Amino acid sequence: MTVQLDIVAATPAASVRPASDEDGRMDLVGRDRDGLAEVLRAAGVPDRQIKMRVAQLWHWLYLRGATSIDDMTNVSRELRARLAEVAQLAEPKIVDEQISVDGTRKWLFRFPARGAGRPVEVETVYIPEEGRGTLCVSSQVGCTLNCSFCHTGTQRLVRNLTAGEILQQILAARTRLGDLPGQAPATGAIVPTEGRLVSNIVMMGMGEPLYNFDAVKQALLIASDGDGVGLSKRRITLSTSGVVPMIPRAGDEIGVMLAISLHAVRDEIRDELVPLNKRYPIAELLDACRAYPGLSNARRITFEYVMLAGVNDSPADARELVRLLKGIPAKINLIPFNPWPGSAYDCSDWETIETFAEIVNRAGYASPIRTPRGRDISAACGQLKSASEKLRASARRQAAAAE
Known part of the structure; x- marks a missing residue:
């Protein structure tokens, strides 16, 4: 495995603290209570008022989804003015929104430049179902893992997202869907018939969440805080390709549901599909899963297994999968x-997938076949960013031709 992975994995703790913009103002979204207290002190709020003011900011940022400091109507005008001098409350720009025939929505969000960098873009997907709505959130701009079946993995890593940028995907999606307190559902949106529109979060978008651990941790702890976004940790799933040393920390420090991108039952095949396996082979990965804090029948690990024709889809593969997972809820x-475009793989035919599922089911494991969602807008699993990258490449070619 390359040195680059070590560099990405070792996210310094200071990077959790939301960055400042070019004029030195601090970001509000992404800050925990201690971070908000820091902003309030910078705005001249006396210590005796800090706890109350933090509660006010928390309510406006993470429950009401405020997009302007001026929206905070129970904060005095004078304090709002002082806050605006030291802090900012910005939301990402929606560069593009696509809606699939099945109701899946994909947003291309643009975040402003950080330091000497440039503005970056990530894709976020909303999948509505009866009784629930799942938001697929990105943790990095690009990816380092180079999984051979995943188009997202062909995008080079640009940088980690901050805790604020991860949370802003959630807040912007809720705003767009009409899922905030007092909002009506967005006109024309296909959404669940009752309950919250964003009821589940999956960290399965662009990037490897455990290579941006500190920011992902802070974002998910805020998202699961009962006084803010208020999602149960049972409704938040973090998916990893198998960064073994970080898995125990994810359980101990974040405590959300775990998903493993497995995709093969033999190291020689997984080495090709998920190159990270060369560093953390299947046996090590599954040992970490067996030791995952809080693991139980009520908190099962989800193993994701993409069906590739003639590669990993035989009955023998299914039986080996059952053997490997023995003892793991x-x-x-x-x-x-x-x-x-350009992929070297084909999808297994339906009969093959059903045979595989039957073998796993007979062994006592639930093995639902995921219905592809959003394929027509390149929003399905493994397709994120492909369409926007293609559009930008086309624009660059046209500009070069014009010159």
Whole structure:
């Protein structure tokens, strides 16, 4: 494994603290209570008022989804003015929104430049179902893992997202859908018929969440705080390709549900599909899963398994999967491969997938076959960022031709 992975994995603790913009103002979104207290002190708020003022900011930022300091109507005008001098409350720009025929929505969000960098873009996907709505959130701009079946993995890593940028995906999606307190659902949106529109979060978008651990941790702890976004940790799933040393920390320090991108039952195959396996082979990965803090039948690990024709989809593979997972409370999501231009793989046929699922089911494991969602807008598993990258490449070619 390359040195670059070590560099990305070792996210310094200071990077959790939301960055400042070019004029030195501090970001509000992404800060925990201690971070908000820091902003308030910078705005001249006396210590005796800090606890009350933190509660006010928390309410406006993470429950009401305020997009302007001026929206905070129970904060005095004088304090709002002082806050605006030292802090900012910015939301990402929606560069593009696509809606699939099945109701799936994909947003291309643009975040402003950080330091000497440039503005960056990530994709976030909303998947509505009866009784629930799942938001697929990105943790990095690009990816280092180079998984051979995943189009997202062909995008080079630009940088980690901050805790604020991870949370802003959630808040912006809720705003766009009409899911904030007092909002009506967005006109024309296909959404659950009752309950919260964003009821579940999956860290399965662009990037490897455990290579941006500190920012992901802070964002998810805020998202699961009962006084803010208020999602149960049982409704938040963090998916990893198998960064073994970080898995215990994810359980101890974040405590959300865990998903493993497994995709193969033999090291020689997984080495090709998920190159990280060369560093953390299957046996080590599954040992970490067996020791995952809080693991139980009520808190099962989800194993994601993309079905690739002639690669990992034989009955023998299914039986080996059952053997490998023995003793781990688990369910297996079988994912029909979502094609993308230039891919070397084909999706297993339906009969093969059903045979595989039957073998796993007979062994006592739930093995739902994931219905592909949003394929027509390149929003399905493994397709994120492909369409926007293609559009930008086309624009660059046109500009070069014009010159």
